[in-house]
Each structure stands twice: as C-alpha cells, then as structure tokens.
Amino acid sequence: MSDDSNLSLLLRESIRRPPDNSPETEEAEPVEEEPLDGIRCPLCSWRPRPADRWGCRCGMGWNTFLTRGRCPRCDYQWHDTACLACHRWSRHLDWYEAPAKQH
Known part of the structure; x- marks a missing residue:
C-alpha cells in the first residue's frame, strides 16, 4: 500500500443547510441522493453519493470522484482511496466501472 494509506482520512461530512425557520414554509422531507453512476468500491461495492466527502x-474536504482523485486545493493526486463504508483502501482508478459495451 502507498504512503497515502498512512494519511488521515476525514470520514463522512455532509453538506447541510441551516433550517429555514420562516413560518410560511413547510418542513420538507429529507431527499435521498442517488449514488454516483459508474463508481463503486472494488472491495465491498458501496456507491458514493455526491455529498460524501474525503479529506x-x-x-481540503471534497468528493474525490468529482476530480478523479486530485485535490482541488493543493493539486495532490491521490492514487488510493478509502471506502467510507468498509474503511479499506484500494486504487482510486479501480473504483470506476468499465463502460457498458454497445453492439
């Protein structure tokens, strides 16, 4: 495993808005986000959602799959990624499913 596996990982951070307490609004049901298409943990098959964050x-905390593993702040390229479900590390590129073949 690379040195990346020895670095700290910020586990799940969610983007949450403060509640809107104005009297004329109704309380909305929480919206379940759909997992990102074509991305899954190669070890446990968990699929990340857009609000999931890695550190x-x-x-910097961000969704590593929106930048293919490159930190938008320091430009560091992560070669391994930890799964937020099973907490195991695997190669970042192994998370991307092969596109379906068209006939």
Missing part, C-alpha cells in the same frame, strides 16, 4: 492532507 486531503492539506485539510
């Missing part, structure tokens, strides 16, 4: 050693 870089520079302190």
Whole structure:
C-alpha cells in the first residue's frame, strides 16, 4: 500500500443547510441522493453519493470522484482511496466501472 494509506482520512461530512425557520414554509422531507453512476468500491461495492466527502492532507474536504482523485486545493493526486463504508483502501482508478459495451 502507498504512503497515502498512512494519511488521515476525514470520514463522512455532509453538506447541510441551516433550517429555514420562516413560518410560511413547510418542513420538507429529507431527499435521498442517488449514488454516483459508474463508481463503486472494488472491495465491498458501496456507491458514493455526491455529498460524501474525503479529506486531503492539506485539510481540503471534497468528493474525490468529482476530480478523479486530485485535490482541488493543493493539486495532490491521490492514487488510493478509502471506502467510507468498509474503511479499506484500494486504487482510486479501480473504483470506476468499465463502460457498458454497445453492439
């Protein structure tokens, strides 16, 4: 395993809005986000959602699959990614499913 596996990982951070307490609004049901298409943990098959966050050693928290493993703050390229479900590390590129073949 690479040195990436020895770095701290910020587990799940969710983007949450403060509640709107204005009297004229009704309380909305929580919306379940759909998992990202074509991305799954190669070890347990868990699928990340857009609001899932990983942390870089520079302190940046973001969804690593929106940048193919590159930190938008320090430009570090992560080669391994930890699963937020099973907490095991695997190669970042192994998370991307092969596109379906068209006939």
